[in-house]
Amino acid sequence: MSYSTLLFENRDGIALVTINRPDKLNALNAAVINELGALVPQIVDDSGVRAMILTGSGPKAFVAGADIGELSACDPLQAETLSRKGSAVFRSLERCPKPVLAAVNGFALGGGCELAMACHLRIASENAKFGQPEVKLGITPGYGGTVRLARLVGRGRALEVLLSGAMIDAQEALRIGLVNRVVAADRLLTESVELLKAILENGPLAVAGCLLMVEEQADLTQDEALALESRRFGELAGTEDFREGTAAFLAKRKAAFKGR
Numbered sequence: 001m002s003y004s005t006l007l008f009e010n011r012d013g014i015a016l017v018t019i020n021r022p023d024k025l026n027a028l029n030a031a032v033i034n035e036l037g038a039l040v041p042q043i044v045d046d047s048g049v050r051a052m053i054l055t056g057s058g059p060k061a062f063v064a065g066a067d068i069g070e071l072s073a074c075d076p077l078q079a080e081t082l083s084r085k086g087s088a089v090f091r092s093l094e095r096c097p098k099p100v101l102a103a104v105n106g107f108a109l110g111g112g113c114e115l116a117m118a119c120h121l122r123i124a125s126e127n128a129k130f131g132q133p134e135v136k137l138g139i140t141p142g143y144g145g146t147v148r149l150a151r152l153v154g155r156g157r158a159l160e161v162l163l164s165g166a167m168i169d170a171q172e173a174l175r176i177g178l179v180n181r182v183v184a185a186d187r188l189l190t191e192s193v194e195l196l197k198a199i200l201e202n203g204p205l206a207v208a209g210c211l212l213m214v215e216e217q218a219d220l221t222q223d224e225a226l227a228l229e230s231r232r233f234g235e236l237a238g239t240e241d242f243r244e245g246t247a248a249f250l251a252k253r254k255a256a257f258k259g260r
């Protein structure tokens, strides 16, 4: 894979994807959005990739938001088109059947906070800062901020972040549930890889099943979601991995999953 705004590296089945516009604090211009949009289906289809880490280039920023220069030139129709496009790309990331982890290495503002929230897991470095400063620019978030933030941290806390436009630090992000963990900056990638490796030890169909079910339940009633869970539970009980996982437990050995 070759991109102009993304760096891609496959580290033993974990794709390390770095948004690479450090001079603009990795702001999301059209090129980054297009390339992320092209990347996701490749990650999904690539059997050599089992999980993905998304991070930002340089010591300062994960992503400092949508590119304000580009945004400032938009008329209403162009702005809506931009928002729809970015939202669709973020949604495809959220629906990826392989675990996607945001390693937030600095500012995650506006579209950067929204991008991190579209990932399944978030680990922040101690210097990370989060926020949805769009109101300071006289606009609302356009890549899912009003939707995902409220779902992640609750309506009251989300509204404080959205309405104030103020930044919160990594510890506050941890306290309100916006991130899973906070680690020292020099441990960020190591801990991200370790968490994903621990996940990848598990049955791959079961991991994909958890991702899918947590994702799908948002559109279902509780009873529908529970029925879906039972159906998937039954389906997975028919897999070789289930036979292997249970047999390995009973034989007190490590399971060797094959993903079927």
Ligand code: COA
Pocket (backbone or CB within 6 Å): 023, 024, 025, 027, 028, 064, 065, 066, 067, 068, 069, 107, 109, 110, 111, 133, 134, 137
């Ligand atoms: N869009 C476009 N360019 C951006 C950007 C963005 N969202 N965020 C930062 N940049 C650019 C700056 O314009 C600057 O470019 P320049 O060197 O060509 O002037 C460069 O990145 C470095 O940013 P700078 O503001 O000088 O760094 P700082 O450390 O003083 O401040 C921030 C860092 C994150 C506080 C500040 O850049 C900022 O507020 N960015 C915008 C955040 C935002 O509102 N995001 C939501 C957008 S919808």
